[in-house]
Amino acid sequence: MSAPRELPIATNGDVVVVRQQVRSLAAEIGLSLVDQTKIVTAASELARNALVHAGGGRVLIEVLEGGRRPGLRLVFSDDGPGIPDVDQALTEGWSTAGGLGLGLSGSRRLVDEFDLVSAPGEGTRVTVTKWAR
Amino acid sequence: MERVPILKLGDILIVSIQIDLDDQSVLALQEDLADMVVSSGARGVIIDITAVEIVDSFIGRMFSTIAAMTRMLDAETVVVGMRPAVAITLVELGLSLGGVRTALNLEKGVAMLEHVRGAAG
Numbered sequence A: 001m002s003a004p005r006e007l008p009i010a011t012n013g014d015v016v017v018v019r020q021q022v023r024s025l026a027a028e029i030g031l032s033l034v035d036q037t038k039i040v041t042a043a044s045e046l047a048r049n050a051l052v053h054a055g056g057g058r059v060l061i062e063v064l065e066g067g068r069r070p071g072l073r074l075v076f077s078d079d080g081p082g083i084p085d086v087d088q089a090l091t092e093g094w095s096t097a098g099g100l101g102l103g104l105s106g107s108r109r110l111v112d113e114f115d116l117v118s119a120p121g122e123g124t125r126v127t128v129t130k131w132a133r
Numbered sequence B: 001m002e003r004v005p006i007l008k009l010g011d012i013l014i015v016s017i018q019i020d021l022d023d024q025s026v027l028a029l030q031e032d033l034a035d036m037v038v039s040s041g042a043r044g045v046i047i048d049i050t051a052v053e054i055v056d057s058f059i060g061r062m063f064s065t066i067a068a069m070t071r072m073l074d075a076e077t078v079v080v081g082m083r084p085a086v087a088i089t090l091v092e093l094g095l096s097l098g099g100v101r102t103a104l105n106l107e108k109g110v111a112m113l114e115h116v117r118g119a120a121g
Helices: A014-026 A032-054 A103-110 B025-042 B057-073 B084-093 B104-119
Strands: A005-009 A057-064 A070-080 A113-118 A126-129 B005-011 B012-016 B042-048 B078-081 B099-102
Touching: A005 A014, A005 A032, A014 A057, A014 A070, A014 B025, A014 B078, A032 A057, A032 A070, A032 A103, A032 A126, A032 B057, A032 B084, A057 A126, A103 A113, A103 A126, A103 B084, B005 B025, B012 B025, B012 B104, B025 B057, B042 B057, B042 B104, B057 B078, B057 B084, B078 B104, B099 B104
Parallel strands: B012 B042, B042 B078, B078 B099
Antiparallel strands: A005 A057, A057 A070, A070 A126, A113 A126, B005 B012
């Protein structure tokens, strides 16, 4: 049982560290190679979102045990400007930062559970979970 | 920031990505490649991603950008060595890498470039 760990997201290098940590835990709990790749890719998108849209943030990485199957939960949070229209932000191709607009909508397809809480001026929190099969 | 080395073999430039790419390294690679295509007069670029464990939307966009950019500079780009898990994840992410040529490995990538040039006369 590993304790939840929090990592900062303040630089491009931090995004790489988040990817590496998520990869190592995903392998540890027995996610398949494809599922490892999916959760690491989602983590990369969400960490970059926090960096680009909010100037940085943090991620809490938690191994979920005790259930039928182990899982990996990642909570990305920032104190940025928040998202005025969450539905719009989740639309494929919608981008405010000149990207491809795949970060949020794409990440949602790569995980088993996806939750986004945000309001203008109150930052953004995205929680994603991937379960071992 | 780590820089990705670019090797020259005849009129082909070979880039083998062996590091965990951060966004700055991605942008630097695009610029270095554009410079080197022009200075070397290369007609083809091969990007080997055999060692790359994930391709997110930023890295995926780099492939499209490099392919479009080198085409304007009279060189074709082929991405080789994509892992199956990466391909599955890219499709679900919603990135189809339109306009980017791919080949299974370096050898097939070189053959593809020769074929493209042969067809172009």
